[in-house]
Amino acid sequence: MKPRTHTCGSLRAEHVGQTVTLHGWVSGLRDKKTIFVVLRDRYGTVQVTLDEKCPEDLMAIGKQLALEYTVEVQGLVRLRHAPNDKMETGAIEIEPASITILSKTKPLPFKIDSLKEKPTEEVRLKYRYLDLRQSQLQKTMRIRHKTALVVRNYLDDQGFYEIETPILNRSTPEGARDYLVPSRVHPGEWYALPQSPQIFKQILMIGGMDRYFQLCRCFRDEDLRADRQPEFTQIDIEMSFVTQDMIIELSNGMIRKVWKDVIGVDVGDIPSITYAEAIDRFGVDNPDLRFGMELFTADWQGTEFGVIGNALASGGVARGFIVKGGAEVSNSLFKTHKKKGDGDWLAFVKKYRLGGLLYGKLENGSWSGPLSKVEPELLTTIEGVEDGDLVLIGAGPANHVNTAMGRLRAHVARQRALIPEDAFAFVWVTDFPAFEHDEDNDRWVSVHHPFTQPIEEHIEWLGTERMGDILSDAYDIVCNGYEIGGGSIRIHNSEVQAQVFKALGLSEEEAKNKFGFLIDALQYGAPPHGGLAMGFDRWTMLLSGTENIRDVIAFPKTSKAQDLMADAPNTVAKEQLEELFVANTVSDEEESSSDSE
């Protein structure tokens, strides 16, 4: 192999007359009297032309080529007879002096960057090495790399150290399920892979590192979604002697720099709203601010209209939003069809445990639909309804109504194309409740995590009937409806920390057992500190314009957490298990049946 002199995408008219050596894959082949070979590498494509001037032995090699062969081409850059404006290198072509086939390919499972058909994701994941050649992944890997680089440089400029924390860790059975690793030298004992480096980064602050960050892999053994993988990467940040405002300011600077440097977008100012405001205006704590259609509250105490009246009487709420010009939508969206099931919008809210969806259409001054039965003087309290509009209302328990109507708001906006393309709407959500009551187990649990600082004035409510009113010094950053980061000011006072554990029903012994080393460390001059973790994969998704997290990860797993290429997870030899003192409780029969196709 000769050294490469140029990349395929780099050649222009100014190179005409130069002899170049290129390496790449055959991405296009037009075998006529003249053979046209399109050569592709990471940097672009260029046409290699074998015409009547070509010696016969070279034509013979040209005849052997097939798509995705890896080749070396040495030749002369010349102007084309027929330039191609659609190609960056379309002004020129290569007149080859030699072509070497570096490696051949078996028949391909799919054509790279085919315009006609896209392979299913299952096929793409199995042949990920071919999928990676496609422009989509070439682009997202570039964006991912560039984002990481900008983040590292930005944080370095701000005085941060990147410090690694352990992958093999102790299990803390709070929150998500841990991935466990058996210890060979300590029979019966296990490491856990980190769900996040939370405790270690706090200890780095106690250790005087002042400003820490890490692009770190985190692991959670939970069921997956389009935007969730079992292992994912976060930009983990912790700072000493900071306030919430300082962390938000630093984060805003980082977001602006990344969006500008990676995709050329000016983010501008990023607003903040409180959790309470987010729920009030949007029903959810990760609102999409790219469009309006905010929720209103139908506070119609005493209405004769049964569904809403009953919901309010039993302590629930009625909330909804106006769909501008929505009166023309089909009523079948709201109906239960005997055979086909529920209409789209009705079925949508039912997923969120809402019993039904009320609607009213205002046309030519008169209401139709279920809401037409509501007292007219109450209907007029809905602000901003005009002729031709549709009003949607959900009624029931507050948490169900807020979630259902908040999600429906986004669903409707998407269906009706109300979301501007290429827009980014960032927002900080602050003042989260510190604790929520777990009805199933009748106990209080942390909304964020138990090291989150409750706001000063609320600390005295710990362990009282006002637990649910305690707000925390925590904040989430949301973009386009995705939670892309979150953090908090941490408790640095070991007495407050002890009060929190107590309020959560953790005995001193249990707390010590779970978080002992942090509790100890907090007693040795802990600085006030706080930080946050940014979802690096979700950042990359937004920057790439994809809604699928697998599109921004080189080797992702399926929704059942399998790697279809590497075929992981897999069974291991009995001897391996014995060495680790692990018993396999799955019978061989079960194993083989689940393995077969």
Added chain:
RNA sequence: GGUGCUGUAGUUAAGUUGGUUAUAACGCCGGCCUGUCACGCCGGAGGCCGCGGGUUCGAGUCCCGUCAGCACCGCCA
């Protein structure tokens, strides 16, 4: 743990009310074509219709189960 959609050639899809030889496009192989660029033309090979069971004279099609992919609910401090 649950719900929905999908599974037919290497790939992407079509396949009607259950009906006899399962289609097409791309890719692959062979041939033709003076400059193509989603090249074009002619010919060819290629199928466990995801898997298992059932209903039926007959199943790609209907029913049950199962596996896989995707999306969602629960879950994800």
